[in-house]
Amino acid sequence: MDQTQSSSKALTLARHVLRVEADAVAALADRLDGAFDEAVALILARRGRVIVSGIGKSGHIGRKIASTLASTGTPAYFVHPAEAIHGDLGMIQRDDALIALSNSGESAELLTIVPIIKRQGAKLIAMTGNAASSLAREADVHLDAGVTQEACPLNLAPTASTTAALALGDALAVALLDARGFSANDFARSHPGGTLGRRLLTHVRDVMRSGDDVPSVTPEASVAEAILEISRGGIGMTVVVSAERRVVGVFTDGDLRRAFAQDIDLRRARLADVMTPRPRTLAPDRLAVEAVEMMEHFKINQLPVVDDAGTLVGALNMHDLFQAKVI
Known part of the structure; x- marks a missing residue:
């Protein structure tokens, strides 16, 4: 194949991916409803921490969401669902809130731990792409992160769906940051090794x-x-x-x-x-x-x-x- 043609095809595909993912996030913004307010209120009302969980690509997104929450005033950490059923469930307490990520809403590992978590009193926020899924039905609050298509040409690899879930997690973290009155000085205290920390903490x-x-x-x-x-x-x-x-x-x-x-x-x-x-x-x-x-x-x-x-x-x-x- 001619190198110029190959490059042109790659650029066309790259632009397609970016447009599909941008459209997915824009559609998500238009679809947000009162469930988002309920999720914010639920987390603010809990005296414990936020635990984020997911498997596969959703797990990678979950780790980033937990990190963003923790650095913006909402104590949070990630628990892998497969590890949870082998002992890490002890990290989740009755005053906690669990954010469970699954595009299908049918991840077996998550569905295994949900009844145990709910039995001990923790609250569940599900972030899925299927409002009729098992995980969505079990949740105290369901956040719809669904997309009409993946950016993958095969419509298989998690691409637009993971971008949408990540953006929704960022929106949740920022809403909580604002509700808590989290300031730039607070941010600097949790980032003392960064440039902002030096600028805001050095007298x-x-x-x-x-x-x-x-x-x-x-x-x-x-x-x-x-x-x-x-x-x-x-x-x-x-x-x-x-x-x-x-x-x-x-x-x-x-x-x-x-x-x-x-x-x-x-x-x-x-x-x-x-x-x-x-x-x-x-x-x-x-x-x-x-x-x-x-x-x-x-x-x-x-x-x-x-x-x-x-x-x-x-x-x-x-x-x-x-x-x-x-x-």
Whole structure:
């Protein structure tokens, strides 16, 4: 077969798959009804956890749904139905809710554990493609995830049906997230190793320089003394402080260039004559991402860190935030 023809056929088939799966999800949105509200209310009313179960491709989708629920404020885990009938049923308690996934609604492994689960008091949400199936009839709530066709040309391999079930699981997780008032900070606490976690959990005090690492001079210092302090500190500035260590200004590389441009006699000038007074500052308990936003907004590269009284407690520059992977 000609390679160009083969490529064209592959592209045509790929577009067909994507359109079939997109149509399946769109149809699912139009078909949602009060059963979805009932499922949300059932889960919110349970004091236990959500257990998700399914076998085959439905099991893979179930694992992802359980993971999404757990990371968005609804404690959840996946239990394989075949393992459940060999001891893992002990993981499911009376205050739990079970979400059972099966496109046919006739998975034998799931139907085996359903009576036991219901007998001990757990609630059942079935997610199937057949509202007349055994699993749907046994459920406290049935969520219709049916599709008119699979994207597979043979109409056999689970493709559109698994996409629809995954999307429905995401919709359930997001609805629960909203109902629980789950915030970005909550999300960061369950993802401390990710970029969002670093951005939302890192505070200025975690990345700032403190103690002797903070360059500082008094307003009476000479420009030469300030330059030496800038070099020692390595952050492109020195903070200018009063006798009580309150921040009254900063002196940066830019201030030095401006002083040269104004033809100021730098051998005689005191720092009070050439510093930037009343600089932008930040408190140590603010988020590091707020320091980034402030630097970008005011086009500055360094910030003194002060306590409630305006006393110098630290300093940081953009490089410190890069190193902490906040940016």
